[in-house]
Amino acid sequence: MKDTRWLSETELDAWMAYVTATHLLERRVEEQLKADSGLTHAQYEILAKLSASPERRMRMTELAREVVVSKSGLTYQIGQLEKLGLVERTTCPSDERGVLAVLTDEGVRCLERTAPGHVAVVRAFLIDQLTPEELQAMARIMSKAAAVMTAAPGHSIEAPARRRGTGRRTALG
Amino acid sequence: MKDTRWLSETELDAWMAYVTATHLLERRVEEQLKADSGLTHAQYEILAKLSASPERRMRMTELAREVVVSKSGLTYQIGQLEKLGLVERTTCPSDERGVLAVLTDEGVRCLERTAPGHVAVVRAFLIDQLTPEELQAMARIMSKAAAVMTAAPGHSIEAPARRRGTGRRTALG
DNA sequence: AGGGTGTAGTTCAAATTCGAACAACTAGAA
DNA sequence: TTCTAGTTGTTCGAATTTGAACTACACCCT
Numbered sequence: 001m002k003d004t005r006w007l008s009e010t011e012l013d014a015w016m017a018y019v020t021a022t023h024l025l026e027r028r029v030e031e032q033l034k035a036d037s038g039l040t041h042a043q044y045e046i047l048a049k050l051s052a053s054p055e056r057r058m059r060m061t062e063l064a065r066e067v068v069v070s071k072s073g074l075t076y077q078i079g080q081l082e083k084l085g086l087v088e089r090t091t092c093p094s095d096e097r098g099v100l101a102v103l104t105d106e107g108v109r110c111l112e113r114t115a116p117g118h119v120a121v122v123r124a125f126l127i128d129q130l131t132p133e134e135l136q137a138m139a140r141i142m143s144k145a146a147a148v149m150t151a152a153p154g155h156s157i158e159a160p161a162r163r164r165g166t167g168r169r170t171a172l173g
Numbered sequence: 174m175k176d177t178r179w180l181s182e183t184e185l186d187a188w189m190a191y192v193t194a195t196h197l198l199e200r201r202v203e204e205q206l207k208a209d210s211g212l213t214h215a216q217y218e219i220l221a222k223l224s225a226s227p228e229r230r231m232r233m234t235e236l237a238r239e240v241v242v243s244k245s246g247l248t249y250q251i252g253q254l255e256k257l258g259l260v261e262r263t264t265c266p267s268d269e270r271g272v273l274a275v276l277t278d279e280g281v282r283c284l285e286r287t288a289p290g291h292v293a294v295v296r297a298f299l300i301d302q303l304t305p306e307e308l309q310a311m312a313r314i315m316s317k318a319a320a321v322m323t324a325a326p327g328h329s330i331e332a333p334a335r336r337r338g339t340g341r342r343t344a345l346g
Numbered sequence: 347a348g349g350g351t352g353t354a355g356t357t358c359a360a361a362t363t364c365g366a367a368c369a370a371c372t373a374g375a376a
Numbered sequence: 377t378t379c380t381a382g383t384t385g386t387t388c389g390a391a392t393t394t395g396a397a398c399t400a401c402a403c404c405c406t
Contacts, residue, residue: 004288014300014315018299061354070395075355077393095402097353097400097401098353098355099354124321126318127184127188129314129321135183137307139187139190142194143190149198150197154204233384242363244365270371
């Protein structure tokens, strides 16, 4: 790990602009959602995923993976959304352990009511700023990055505690 | 606000990929930093900004604006970094109210020690995935977006002061 | 069947973030 | 000078997020 390939000027420009833009955008999105609907971005993402899912329902673990949040984080948010009547919990028919998060009709209405303002912000600060070529590039770039990270090992999304690890023998061996 | 301009298929692709990639990347970055140095990404960003600043010091409010975090959030993190001996607080000579966050020598060493691993992650999951054209596009896209959001009103993070000297940049971004 | 291993979701404590309220200070006008 | 408005950084409480520990269930192999 001695000699590092530092970032070139352009690479640094790209990275720093990305980091800053991402923070600013998250703030704008959060601000708009909170003001117009009382939802957080995390909650909106959950509702959106559910609404795009067959039967408007999804298993907890898969949903957590989709929105890229920890299992406990999702448990919390689904709890909040349940309180609001936007989501319901159902035990999974095929797996007694499983829980299905189901978008309620109220949830659908909330989403329909909220989406326009959300889209407007995404457009105003990102999408509408881009040329068609840049839009394509962005889709390509981000898809590639997401694919690589999804494929690469070390998914911090709940690394199962590997017990028998380092090949060391225990007293039981 | 009646008829919404919904996102086209490509626009939606770009946006969704962006959101997902951003979450995944944040996780990877956070994971690496925590493992290799015990720092959070927020803390790393603060150290990096300070190190690229003249005299390695910055006013709290300006620093908060630069790293795009709330004033109270910065107060908290500077407190943490102070405990770790990586940053010190100094009262601003020219303004009795002001506080200067100053990167200590220990802070510099910590950053130098941590930067290689951080850059490696940024490269592996984002930068090195891009063609030169895509890299350019990304820099352009994100700079544009950041500029628009910085300029637009409604900043929850106040934006009075004009930016002074061209804070020099290091490769630690 | 009986065990052992792995998975699904929840609970818990700890860390972090934000906004509002606040105290201290600055700056401009009268 | 003195008043007034605006700025600066901190404190406080509430909300959110995470990883680890835990319970309940599923699946496989003999």
